[in-house]
Amino acid sequence: MNSSFSVTERQAIRRSIRQQRNQLSRSFRQQASRHLLRSLRQSPSFAFSKRIAVYLTNDAEIDTAVLLKDLQQRQRHIFLPVLHPLRKGHLSFIRYQRTTRMSRNRFGISEPDFRHSKSVSARFISLICMPLVAFDEQGNRLGMGGGFYDRTLAFMHQPGPRPALIGLAYELQKQPALPCEPWDIPLAAVATEKRLYQIR
Ligand SMILES: Nc1ncnc2c1ncn2[C@@H]1O[C@H](COP(=O)(O)OP(=O)(O)OP(=O)(O)O)[C@@H](O)[C@H]1O
Numbered sequence: 001m002n003s004s005f006s007v008t009e010r011q012a013i014r015r016s017i018r019q020q021r022n023q024l025s026r027s028f029r030q031q032a033s034r035h036l037l038r039s040l041r042q043s044p045s046f047a048f049s050k051r052i053a054v055y056l057t058n059d060a061e062i063d064t065a066v067l068l069k070d071l072q073q074r075q076r077h078i079f080l081p082v083l084h085p086l087r088k089g090h091l092s093f094i095r096y097q098r099t100t101r102m103s104r105n106r107f108g109i110s111e112p113d114f115r116h117s118k119s120v121s122a123r124f125i126s127l128i129c130m131p132l133v134a135f136d137e138q139g140n141r142l143g144m145g146g147g148f149y150d151r152t153l154a155f156m157h158q159p160g161p162r163p164a165l166i167g168l169a170y171e172l173q174k175q176p177a178l179p180c181e182p183w184d185i186p187l188a189a190v191a192t193e194k195r196l197y198q199i200r
């Protein structure tokens with residue numbers, strides 16, 4: 001834990017990493033998408049979870065295309081995050097299948113259409129593969145700054161069933177140590193194109 005980092009410092013880290021991530025070549029991204037799956041296969045949660053939430057790649061995040069195909073082939077139930085229309089700043093999750101109706105949310109991100117599908121709370125997902133901007137080997141995570149995942153997962157502070165949280169990232173997003181705030185929900189593991197970091 002380190003609360004001495006300011007908001008400005010968190011923003012500076014985000015800016016710098018997003019810039020580096022934007023410069024990765026197409027061929028590197030494609031190869032990383034395949035290697036990401038190899039790293040994820042090292043995780044017992046990945047092997048045993050039936051209901052898995054993933055994201056559709058946005059803002060040059062590590063590409064989930066190969067992962068999605070693998071999950072479909074192994075007949076896992078895939079869920080995608082959607083902005084909750086009523087609970088401001090929270091995410092909900094909707095099953096993603098070939099027939100799922102999609103629409104663009106206010107950030108321009110493609111998500112299942114809330115009006116046409118049943119949504120479930122994060123509590124009922126066994127594994128959530130989360131996008132991130134930066135991570136460290138202690139499991140600290142910096143997202144895009146909206147607090148969406150942190151708000152949605154705040155229940156993890158309480159006892160009860162909870163999903164496993166694995167961050168997906170390029171190796172270049174790893175920081176030696178990250179500023180972490182009391183509301184930040186830590187990760188159990190991070191998978192990159194190089195390896196799986198198991199936190200505890
Ligand atoms: N559980 C929570 N309840 C209320 N506000 C929260 C909660 N979690 C985060 N926030 C607010 O969200 C804002 C952004 O949080 P933070 O900088 O940690 O975002 P992030 O982790 O980068 O985003 P995300 O969670 O979407 O990946 C903070 O100003 C914080 O006050």
Ligand SMILES: [Mg+2]
Nearest residue numbers: 141143150184
């Ligand atoms: Mg946070």
